[in-house]
Each structure stands twice: as structure tokens, then as C-alpha cells.
Amino acid sequence: xxxxxxxxxxxxDIYIERGLLDKTxxxxxxxxxxxxxxxxxxxxxxxxxxxxxxNSLSAAGIEVTTHVFQAGEAxxxxxxxxxxxxxxxxxxxxxxxxxxxxxxxxCGDMAGFAAATYLRGIDFIQLPTSLLAQVxxxxxxxTGVDLPQGKNLVGAFHQPIAVLIDxxxxxxxxxxxxxxxxxxxxxxxxxxxxxxxxxxxNENALDHIEDVIETCVSIKRDVVSRDEREKGExxxxxxxxxxxxxxxxxxxxxxxxxxxxxxxxMVMLAKAGEKHGITAQGSADRIAALCEKYSLPxxxxxxxxxxxxxxxxxxxxAGDSINLVLLREIGDSFTQKIELDKLEEFIAAE
Ligand code: MG
Numbered sequence: 001x002x003x004x005x006x007x008x009x010x011x012x013d014i015y016i017e018r019g020l021l022d023k024t025x026x027x028x029x030x031x032x033x034x035x036x037x038x039x040x041x042x043x044x045x046x047x048x049x050x051x052x053x054x055n056s057l058s059a060a061g062i063e064v065t066t067h068v069f070q071a072g073e074a075x076x077x078x079x080x081x082x083x084x085x086x087x088x089x090x091x092x093x094x095x096x097x098x099x100x101x102x103x104x105x106x107c108g109d110m111a112g113f114a115a116a117t118y119l120r121g122i123d124f125i126q127l128p129t130s131l132l133a134q135v136x137x138x139x140x141x142x143t144g145v146d147l148p149q150g151k152n153l154v155g156a157f158h159q160p161i162a163v164l165i166d167x168x169x170x171x172x173x174x175x176x177x178x179x180x181x182x183x184x185x186x187x188x189x190x191x192x193x194x195x196x197x198x199x200x201x202n203e204n205a206l207d208h209i210e211d212v213i214e215t216c217v218s219i220k221r222d223v224v225s226r227d228e229r230e231k232g233e234x235x236x237x238x239x240x241x242x243x244x245x246x247x248x249x250x251x252x253x254x255x256x257x258x259x260x261x262x263x264x265x266m267v268m269l270a271k272a273g274e275k276h277g278i279t280a281q282g283s284a285d286r287i288a289a290l291c292e293k294y295s296l297p298x299x300x301x302x303x304x305x306x307x308x309x310x311x312x313x314x315x316x317x318a319g320d321s322i323n324l325v326l327l328r329e330i331g332d333s334f335t336q337k338i339e340l341d342k343l344e345e346f347i348a349a350e
Contacts, residue, residue, distance in 0.1 A: 002214045006221045008141060010159045014217050016210055020166035021052045021127060024100065025060025031161045032123055034098045036063045038088055040111035041102040042071035045129055048172050053102055053127065064100075065091040069110075073253060076106045076146045078154065084114040098123040098161070104130035104177075105137035109152070112143030116158030126160045129169040131181025132259060135188070135216035138163045140224045140234075150313060151245070151253070165217075167209050175295075176257065178206070182294040183240075183259025183266075185212060188219045190266060190287060191239045194331030201290055235335045239325040240266030243347070246310035250302055263296035268307075268347060273326045275349040280329035287330070308344035 002016040015027070028034060037057055041050055046068045057064045067087040069080050088099070101111035101124055108126050115124035128138035144155020170178065185205060189197030196215050205212045220237065227234040243265035248256060267288045273279030288298040302310075311322065322343060323335045338346055 002210060004214065004217050004221055006139070006159075007225050008159050012159055012162050014139060014163040014165065014221070016165045016167065016213055016217070018166060018168045018210075020164045021049055021102075021169070022056055024053045024125075024127065024164060025056035025058070025062060027162055027164060028057060028062060028098065028100070028125060029060045031125075032098055033096045034062060034123065036065070036091060036093055036097040037100050038084070038091055038093060038097075039064050039066045039100045039102060040069070040084060040107060040114070041066070042069055042075070042104075042107050044071040045103040045107070049102060049129065049169065053100065057100070069107075071103075071106075073106055073146070076110055078145055081110055081114050081117075081145055084111065085118060088114065088118050093118070093122065095119050095122055098125060100125050100127060101160075102127040102129065103133070104128065105133045108133055108138050109143050109155075110145055112141075112158055112160065113145055113155055116143050116156035121158065123161045124158070126163040128163065128165060130173060130177050131170055132177070132184055134165045134167070134170075134213050135181055136184045136220065138165070139217055139220045140237075151248075165213060167213060170209060179295045180257040180259035183257075183262040183291070183296055185216055186287070186290055186294070186296075187237075187239050187262060187266060188216045189290075190270075190327060190330055191236045191325070191333040192219045192223070192331060194329070197286075197290070197330050201286070201293070205294065232335075235323050236325055236333050238323075239327070239333055240264075240269060242311050242322060242324060243268050243307055246307045247300055247302065249310045249313070250306060256297075260297050263291040264298060264300045267291065267298045268300075269324070270327055272347045272349055276346070279327045283327055283330050304344050304348040307347065308340075311343060312340055 004014040099115045101108045126138040128134045141157045141159040143158050144152045147153040240262040244262035247261040270284035291298050321337045321339050324338050
């Protein structure tokens with residue numbers, strides 16, 4: 001068992017162990033006084049793991065109501081959360097009860113948002129089943145939904161009472177979802193940990209998945225604990241994301257995964273950093289090679305003008321400027337404010 005302690009305003013632990021889903025009930029019992037729980041999961045995950053979790057909770061004496069929503073980012077809107085509120089109300093969930101979020105990032109974000117807002121906030125526990133959710137979205141307390149105008153525009157910071165990561169769930173994950181998560185895994189090496197980056201270059205990450213998850217979660221924990229509400233250091237976690245989001249937007253959020261778009265964004269920014277003399281020469285090539293090793297794309301055919309235009313609508317842009325995450329070298333990152341009007345020129349610099 002590996003445990004990563006997160007000391008945010010409301011501290012909690014992240015547990016990493018194979019077979020952990022079978023112990024969900026024990027953990028809930030030890031961390032909460034809940035008598036009832038709503039188990040939120042999606043149509044992909046429900047047939048695989050719903051019963052495992054449900055049986056474990058029931059064995060611990062918790063009355064469980066299951067709420068299954070249609071899998072996919074397209075479900076991540078207020079209508080789906082509204083359906084969750086109905087299930088919570090019908091199940092007579094009180095302030096001492098909880099929500100169990102079993103699934104990938106979309107499930108965690110929405111179930112977490114329902115927990116943040118129902119009765120002005122109830123407990124929830126995260127059981128992330130995708131690599132992306134295990135290394136990234138289940139840690140940090142960000143919850144929310146998309147609006148037609150953009151991703152994650154409505155949300156709340158709400159920390160779970162615990163995160164239970166069962167790496168066995170990755171065995172049933174289609175390859176493209178492993179690839180998706182690897183985009184974020186590589187990001188952690190780029191922004192904070194040159195040795196971890198080298199480890200990913202020299203080893204097969206999937207052969208050491210528990211180490212990989214623990215390292216990523218620890219890096220995110222360190223950053224988030226120092227900056228719970230995203231005022232400064234937490235922005236570093238957005239390395240590759242400004243252009244990544246722009247690419248996702250240009251694809252209308254279909255046909256390219258988040259991790260793939262972030263991979264392209266990281267390589268482009270490293271290249272731009274090198275051209276400006278900010279980033280150590282050769283960094284972009286190493287990042288590109290590592291992304292390719294894990295089947296991630298590294299280039300895109302959109303013009304710099306198209307990318308800069310799409311980035312303008314990114315919610316992370318504060319007014320006329322944007323906080324760009326840049327590397328001094330692999331493992332050492334910083335943010336630099338840049339005027340939106342200068343973004344195209346910056347990424348296109350020869
Ligand atoms: Mg991300």
C-alpha cells in the first residue's frame with residue numbers, strides 16, 4: 001500500500017493499491033459516519049466495477065443507490081448534474097452521507113461538483129479508474145462541468161475525503177486511454193522532475209505503474225498544497241495546456257484526446273522556448289521523443305494564427321494577457337505573462 005497525504009485546507013489521503021476497490025466499504029466506514037451513499041458511475045465503468053464497489057459498501061452496512069450516466073465528455077453538463085441531484089434527493093441523502101465517484105475524469109468532476117453543491121456541500125470519495133484521472137484529475141479538488149461556451153466554466157473547489165486508486169482498473173482500459181494519461185504523466189516530468197523524465201525515457205512506464213502514479217500524485221500534491229486555489233504555482237500544471245486546449249477546441253473536442261493535445265502543446269512551447277533562448281537546447285526533441293515512445297502525437301497542422309485565436313477564449317487567460325508555462329530545462333518550469341496579441345508571434349518565433 002502506498003499512501004500520499006494531501007494537506008490542503010481539508011486534509012485527506014490518496015491510497016494506491018491493487019484490488020483496492022474491494023475495500024471501498026472499509027475505507028468509507030473508517031473515514032465517515034455515512035449511512036447512505038450514492039454511487040455515481042458511467043455506462044462504460046458500471047458493467048466492469050459497479051458490483052465490486054456496491055458489494056463492498058453494502059458489506060460495510062451502507063445503503064447504496066446507484067446513479068449511472070451516459071459515458072463521455074458530452075455528458076459533462078448541468079443537466080447530468082441535475083439528474084444526480086434528483087437521485088440524491090430521492091435517496092434521502094443527508095449532510096453526513098456521501099457520494100462515491102467511480103470512473104474517469106468526467107465522472108469525478110461531475111460527482112465532485114454535485115457533492116460540492118448538494119446541501120451546500122457533502123462528502124465524496126474518488127475512485128478514479130482511468131490513468132488520466134488517477135494521475136491528475138482526482139487530485140486537487142477541482143470539480144465542475146462544461147458549458148456550450150467552454151470546458152469547465154462552472155465549478156467549485158471541493159476536496160474528497162479520500163482517493164482510492166486501484167491500478168488493476170487500468171487492465172480494462174483501452175490503449176488510447178492509457179496514451180491519454182501518459183500525456184499528463186510526461187508533463188509532470190517536464191515541469192518538476194528531470195529524474196522522473198529520465199525514468200520514463202529508460203523504462204516502460206506501464207511496468208512500474210504504481211511508482212508512476214505515486215510520483216505524479218506526489219508532484220501534484222506538492223504543487224496543489226502550496227497553491228490550493230490556483231493563484232500561482234498551480235499554474236505550472238497547465239504546461240502544454242494553453243495550446244492543448246486550443247487544439248482540442250479546433251477539433252471541436254472530438255477526434256483528439258486531452259493528453260494528445262497536451263503532448264503537442266508541450267512540444268510546441270518547448271520549441272518556442274528554445275527559439276527565444278529561454279529553454280535549454282534539445283529539450284523539445286527529448287519531449288517529442290518521449291511522447292512518441294508512448295504513442296502520443298507531437299505536431300499539428302493548424303497555423304500559429306489559428307492556435308493563437310483559439311487560445312484567446314481559454315478561461316485561463318486573464319484579460320488581455322495569458323500565463324504561459326515555460327521550461328528553463330526539463331524538470332524546471334516557470335510562468336510568464338504574455339500579451340494575447342503577442343502569443344502568435346511568440347509561438348511562431350524563428
Ligand atoms: Mg490536463
